[in-house]
Amino acid sequence: MTDHDISGIYAITDPKLLTTEAALLDAVDTALAEGVRIIQYRDKLATNDQKLERAKAIHQLCKTYNALSIINDSVDLMMASGSDGVHLGQTDGASDLSHLTLSRNKILGVTCHDDLELARIAERFGASYAAFGRFYPSKTKPQAKPAQIDRLIEAKQHLSIPIVAIGGINAHNMSPLINAGADAIAIIDALFGQSDIQQAANTLVTTFNQFSTSVSD
Ligand SMILES: Cc1ncc(COP(=O)(O)OP(=O)(O)O)c(N)n1
Ligand SMILES: Cc1nc(C(=O)O)sc1CCOP(=O)(O)O
Numbered sequence: 001m002t003d004h005d006i007s008g009i010y011a012i013t014d015p016k017l018l019t020t021e022a023a024l025l026d027a028v029d030t031a032l033a034e035g036v037r038i039i040q041y042r043d044k045l046a047t048n049d050q051k052l053e054r055a056k057a058i059h060q061l062c063k064t065y066n067a068l069s070i071i072n073d074s075v076d077l078m079m080a081s082g083s084d085g086v087h088l089g090q091t092d093g094a095s096d097l098s099h100l101t102l103s104r105n106k107i108l109g110v111t112c113h114d115d116l117e118l119a120r121i122a123e124r125f126g127a128s129y130a131a132f133g134r135f136y137p138s139k140t141k142p143q144a145k146p147a148q149i150d151r152l153i154e155a156k157q158h159l160s161i162p163i164v165a166i167g168g169i170n171a172h173n174m175s176p177l178i179n180a181g182a183d184a185i186a187i188i189d190a191l192f193g194q195s196d197i198q199q200a201a202n203t204l205v206t207t208f209n210q211f212s213t214s215v216s217d
């Protein structure tokens, strides 16, 4: 566990949508200015040098907005860039990384697909949040395994770490996920795939706030 706040709109970057460094940083800045709380730098195309430069720049932007910076797939890149945390999938070496979460206060997010048991294991080895998905068909990752909304209800009952929902989520379909217990909503295409990123971010943040307020009332 860490003492970071994992909630709200959790934006994930995609090099196929943000094809230059300038476009990436501009889009991240815009999303943060509209109230996005968490940015994950996810880039399976850039060189290592480019990734380091971009991860550092995103971390600095996040600091300016008091938001969190998370690196996809690589603990080494998280450490080298000074980012706040890492997101690991089941084949990315997600394992006991409590030395990072406890002594260095880094965030560790773990992909749990549709499986509460994976989330329980992740929680035991010190994960900061469990990510479930994909809840809707995803343009970005069409092959992602489907997950049921009931899993969020179960997870809310049995986990004490925050819950992130991912996969095909937009402003029109996020409310059942928030009602079922998602603390944060992870989004790629419905944000960075839009022609007006500022408008998209504003709508996503406003919608999340409306539905999460009605859940906590
Ligand atoms: C918040 C969040 N949830 C799930 C994922 C997927 O991670 P993974 O299964 O490792 O797949 P890739 O992103 O590496 O393709 C994620 N990145 N972020
Ligand atoms: C990266 C990723 N992981 C998923 C999972 O289910 O683990 S779904 C996904 C893609 C999310 O992008 P979009 O919001 O465009 O659907």
Ligand SMILES: [Mg+2]
Pocket (backbone or CB within 6 Å): 072, 073, 087, 088, 089, 092
């Ligand atoms: Mg991964």
